[in-house]
Amino acid sequence: MPGNTGSGKQMKNRIKVFRAMNDLTQEALANELGVTRQTILAIEKGKYDPSLELAFKIARYFGVGMDEIFIYE
Amino acid sequence: MKQNFFYILAGIAGLVEVCLFYLSVEFSNPMLITIGFIAGVLLLYIAYRRVSDRQVDERLALINQKAGMATFMVFWVIFFATSLGSAVIGLGAPRFPHHLPSGKGEPGLPDRSMNIPDSVLGSGGHIPDNGSIRLGYFGYMQLAFLFLMFFLYVGFRVYYARKYGEWETDEEQD
Numbered sequence: 001m002p003g004n005t006g007s008g009k010q011m012k013n014r015i016k017v018f019r020a021m022n023d024l025t026q027e028a029l030a031n032e033l034g035v036t037r038q039t040i041l042a043i044e045k046g047k048y049d050p051s052l053e054l055a056f057k058i059a060r061y062f063g064v065g066m067d068e069i070f071i072y073e
Numbered sequence: 074m075k076q077n078f079f080y081i082l083a084g085i086a087g088l089v090e091v092c093l094f095y096l097s098v099e100f101s102n103p104m105l106i107t108i109g110f111i112a113g114v115l116l117l118y119i120a121y122r123r124v125s126d127r128q129v130d131e132r133l134a135l136i137n138q139k140a141g142m143a144t145f146m147v148f149w150v151i152f153f154a155t156s157l158g159s160a161v162i163g164l165g166a167p168r169f170p171h172h173l174p175s176g177k178g179e180p181g182l183p184d185r186s187m188n189i190p191d192s193v194l195g196s197g198g199h200i201p202d203n204g205s206i207r208l209g210y211f212g213y214m215q216l217a218f219l220f221l222m223f224f225l226y227v228g229f230r231v232y233y234a235r236k237y238g239e240w241e242t243d244e245e246q247d
Contacts, residue, residue, distance in 0.1 A: 042238030
């Protein structure tokens, strides 16, 4: 489930930006979401697209809509 | 239970299995290692369920799933191809009873020029063959397949782990 979806478009995300805004480390966010730090890092680097459930969790944690964090372009 | 303790337990279980295998061969009792191995795996499974600091998230689950599927896909092709080859050998083999190639003597008896000691030959000069020798070689082949499967899994596991950012680093690494 890497960033490239095969249609030329890619999933991008702004987790790093939101983390910085909330002064959160990858480790802290990972603990809050119940995943490993490596998973947060992989998502931020576009190596792994999270499941819908995790994507919702991330959006709800930052209190924003999912389309503000995840961008399909 | 801590994960490190589980690894120690797994190592001890491995050593016990090796001892059981040795005893099993020594006493010619295949049930010893068969039952021992199943019991060992069950024990490790129960212990693994009790590990408290284990963290498997969806990305790790995906890596394991992809590696398992890729291993299965490659393995069944190799296993099927080898089985087809074995079936050809089996179909081309002479019918029972099997005898050693005959020499100049009595038909069905081994060629004396092969110098097979009498202790090996059963009564009547035939090599006692109840199928267990060939079954033993079949066991070697199965073990080779299992090792192949293990190495395939490890290889695919590393490949997918890299693909999904297992060893990625960033500024927070330190």
